[in-house]
Amino acid sequence: MYVAVKGGERAIENAHRLLAHKRRGDQSVPEVTLDQISEQLGLAVDRVMSEGSLYDRELAALAIKQARGDLIEAIFLVRAFRATLPRFGASEPVDTGAMRVQRRVSSTFKDIPGGQILGPTFDYTHRLLDPSLAEGFVPDAPATAEASTAPTPRVTDILGRDGLIEPSPRADDGAPVGDLTREPLNFPADRDLRLQNLARGDEGFLLAMGYSTQRGYGRNHPFAGEIRFGEVEVEFIAEDAGFAVPLGSIELTECQMVNQFKGSATEAPCFTRGYGLAFGQSERKTMSMALVDRALRARELGEEALAPAQDEEFVMSHSDNVQATGFVEHLKLPHYVDFQSELGLLRKLRQEFADANAPDAMKEAAE
């Protein structure tokens, strides 16, 4: 038997009305604009685009505003929005080697061609709160220097020339590319699906998983071979036009992790690698992603897979914060009937327990 219980519509409506009021806050304080969020809370926007898996700064800013700054709620809103639009197709793979670099550092080589470029970074700040930012702060104009035209090749390309690092896996350009938004996930999953999953995975989850490998749960001895952030061009083969059309450029962060080497009787030892790529300036995310990507290659590289970060079913099933929050937060929805049946069962068990443990006198009297 199924009994529907109705009610609460007015309470829900009023709760949403109250939420809208709370979201606006004190109305004597100016309302925050989407431009302000996009320009001044840019890294929050980057995170919502990455984990919402949709590159659109304006929509991400709107989601952050609507969600009152709750980034997982904002990511949820963006994911829901993307489900309303048709897909025109897939872009040509972006060329991160041709990135207009705004930041590019290597912890493995001091003198990389193109140089170490710090760009806009929190690194080397003292992490002291700055009271001057509280109001009316006007920053100095950025320093300038003559721009170099020297190319900035990927560090892994330089190592690759001497065979010191394993080459990236190749695939035919016509080969299908796995898409977990279209087909249900099956295990074991190929690297394309794993990277797609990690790219939209929760930064905090990946950070903890990556950290666990450093602490010894699936150690893989990483070096940050290179981290780069900047703009890349996007091209799309438009069926109606019949050729590749430029769509514009997007900002990406890429991390190339260089990891412990492996070799065999038939193959010379070389470094292995892990890869991270995400929308916007998302350095912690891409570093964590690269650590976890490498950890998930344990089986492929003949390593014992005993740690959580090496277990692809565990990692891929728990990395998505929209799925995770959906299941965790559904616990607050009414479970009245479920709970009633548990309560009934518990009362019965307690009665049986009480009967079995009644004082002997009572038992004798009963006999």
Next chain:
Amino acid sequence: MAVLAQAEAGEIAARLRNLALPAHQDLRAPESGLVMLRGRVGGDGAPFNLGEATVSRAAVRLASGEVGFGYTLGRDGDKARLIALCDALVQSRDHGGAVERGVIAPLREQLMIRRKQAAVETAATKVDFYTMVRGEG
């Protein structure tokens, strides 16, 4: 077209207003959708799906028959239509030169200035290593 995709719709429209435009019509009304953006494993390996982006597209036909296609990141359908119109105009013998000179060239110049500024600001954050010599050699 790469230059137009990087420009704002208003900038393209303002420059097109200075030109005498031929009659034209929408071949495909502007529409917004998604394109799955792809990266490569390790930057240079097999492709994988990184995440989607919003994209708008449109197609325009001039009365003289040239067909132009407009694609751009974002949800600005008007911008896609303006790009499609420019794409059709550049193919036209009568208008191609004017669009190149009056619309695309100045927008390209603006884009180059913006990129140059970003490049010189970035260059100032490049590390110059030096060696400290300690003790007596």
